[in-house]
Amino acid sequence: AQSVTQLGSHVSVSEGALVLLRCNYSSSVPPYLFWYVQYPNQGLQLLLKYTSAATLVKGINGFEAEFKKSETSFHLTKPSAHMSDAAEYFCALLTYSSASKIIFGSGTRLSIRP
């Protein structure tokens, strides 16, 4: 069965510091992987997606993620955090079923310290 695990329900970094949000997946077939961001009282917005083209994926707002099959990981990074990055981040995996339903991780809340 496919699953997604996000390590750390809450991450706090200083403004300007590196952001690293961890995601590991389990899938018996090659996965499609996503990172979504949810700002307070808003819906989910796609940050980036991996669809087996390039292992290093660049997304919006300066975020990127690297697919590492050997580590079954898809960690999200940003070199320099901004206050506006404070939000909830979800790693997700798309199943190879007729439903194409997304399996979400439990989410990581990112806080930015001034």
Place this chain on the structure above:
Amino acid sequence: GAGVSQSPSNKVTEKGKDVELRCDPISGHTALYWYRQSLGQGLEFLIYFQGNSAPDKSGLPSDRFSAERTGGSVSTLTIQRTQQEDSAVYLCASSLEGTSSNEQFFGPGTRLTVL
């Protein structure tokens, strides 16, 4: 429309009442999904519609939950005899074809509170 819209944005109801939540997908999107976001449970899939195919209802938590999609566009999620554990944010998403690589666009959600 510019994006997926959902109504109402907030719904407060009493235990035992029925509620209907509405989703308007992006025009032309053939696939529509409902998810539930609740504390302690994260985001969970509820149901999926793709074109005229039979919906995938495998995520519905009980037979009190049902959903329809009329005319391949608007969808209504109905919860009968609501319970307090139904309190959550219900998210709707749509995508162009429902294939694996297509992005799902999410609406802002309906926050349901069952008293």
